[in-house]
Amino acid sequence: MQPGKPSRTAWAAATHRAAHQILEQGRIFHDSLALRILGEDAETVAREAAEHPSRRVMRMFVAVRSRYAEDALAAAVERGVRQVVVLGAGLDTLAYRTAFSDMLRLFEVDHPSTQAWKRQRLEDAAIPIPKSLTFAPIDFEHQTLAEGLVAAGFDPSQPAFFTWLGVVPYLTEESVWSTLGFIASLPKGAHVVFDYSDPPASLPVELRIRHERRAQHVAELGEAWLHYFESGDLHAKLRALGFSAIEDLGPPQISARYFPNRVGAPPDKGGHILHATTI
Numbered sequence: 001m002q003p004g005k006p007s008r009t010a011w012a013a014a015t016h017r018a019a020h021q022i023l024e025q026g027r028i029f030h031d032s033l034a035l036r037i038l039g040e041d042a043e044t045v046a047r048e049a050a051e052h053p054s055r056r057v058m059r060m061f062v063a064v065r066s067r068y069a070e071d072a073l074a075a076a077v078e079r080g081v082r083q084v085v086v087l088g089a090g091l092d093t094l095a096y097r098t099a100f101s102d103m104l105r106l107f108e109v110d111h112p113s114t115q116a117w118k119r120q121r122l123e124d125a126a127i128p129i130p131k132s133l134t135f136a137p138i139d140f141e142h143q144t145l146a147e148g149l150v151a152a153g154f155d156p157s158q159p160a161f162f163t164w165l166g167v168v169p170y171l172t173e174e175s176v177w178s179t180l181g182f183i184a185s186l187p188k189g190a191h192v193v194f195d196y197s198d199p200p201a202s203l204p205v206e207l208r209i210r211h212e213r214r215a216q217h218v219a220e221l222g223e224a225w226l227h228y229f230e231s232g233d234l235h236a237k238l239r240a241l242g243f244s245a246i247e248d249l250g251p252p253q254i255s256a257r258y259f260p261n262r263v264g265a266p267p268d269k270g271g272h273i274l275h276a277t278t279i
């Protein structure tokens, strides 16, 4: 991230969610606040998305990861989880529209510059901040999640659900494993949902070219992708930390679950969304 500035990729992800509401009518992921928090009018968002048809793949992935995370959260709430942490929240709107608000303690963790910008966006859009929500400004590279969350009132003795969407690739491997280690260490158990990508060298050539273009773009924004995971390695390390159940959807599984009418086979490799739990 650029020093003192909010995340530009957080803006891009929010734009994809808003465009999905208009262009696909929120078919994969319905977000009633996606457009409002962005502060753009529907016509501009729709026109810009339509002018860049290559953005559709990323837009649908962003929609899928939010849908997957919120479905997993709903199931965890049914089983009694009452603490939710949105890590690297960006302009995510879960906390402001969840039907479970009265039952939950929610925490939004983000880089201080992005979080300050989001709070301004919420104010400008007149989106009320629910009593159940606490903001925790944390730079993952310079502060541990444990310190920052406990200071914000998180109760480590209670089960918790963490979403961590669109963040892991931007962090150093050390800070990713430090965060996952903290989540795995919670004594009453925890869930985490995050996305990651297969190493570029394993992608089919057409996807690799698209990936390289996008990697160059985010690097120019000051938010370079720092690493990727090979699924087998990642699962082994998660199990070693104590995550006993792992569900990992790669492109074929995402296609089967969310795009059953897709024409043509999906690629084997690409973006993944993963749910790991110690409960």
Ligand SMILES: C[S@@+](CC[C@H](N)C(=O)[O-])C[C@H]1O[C@@H](n2cnc3c(N)ncnc32)[C@H](O)[C@@H]1O
Pocket (backbone or CB within 6 Å): 001, 006, 007, 009, 010, 011, 013, 014, 087, 088, 089, 090, 091, 092, 109, 110, 111, 112, 114, 138, 139, 140, 141, 164, 165, 166, 167, 170, 171
């Ligand atoms: C691509 S955005 C994703 C935002 C949001 N989760 C979403 O899906 O819309 C990346 C997020 O990671 C956060 N981030 C990047 N580096 C960070 C760091 N070192 N500490 C805390 N947050 C960080 C940014 O502030 C931004 O909100």
